[in-house]
Amino acid sequence: MRFVTLALLALIGLVHAELWFGKGGVSRVMELQGKLAEQKATNEAARTRNAQMDAEVRDLKEGLEMVEEKARYELGMVKPDEILVQVSTPRK
Structure with missing residues (x-):
């Protein structure tokens, strides 16, 4: 029973470590959210x-x-x- 508990705690620890420090961890998500915000601002300016x-071209x-x-x-x-060629209509 004690071995099963320790194994489960170790697995939970590994999953938790992957969440925080892994390839798709919290730091990567925060970095991508920052890049997304910058890109949205750039797109809005464009x-x-x-x-x-477009308005200027239409006006011209x-x-x-x-x-x-x-x-x-x-x-x-x-x-x-x-x-x-000018065509005029007669005045009444």
Whole structure:
């Protein structure tokens, strides 16, 4: 009976030691949690930067199209090698 108790205590000690000092122990888990937090912060900063760049690109694309449209309709500007055809509706 005494031998069984000592063997079980030794096994529990080995399992406990593996938990604290082993390959997947507490120190490794804490290290990985720190790296995960850093990566999440990096990803969030990248998401913010990407959203800003996306908004800037959309503004530039839409802004240029709007400027071109105004120049065509209000000022009658045309691109090189382009023929301008204006159709007007009769006034009533």
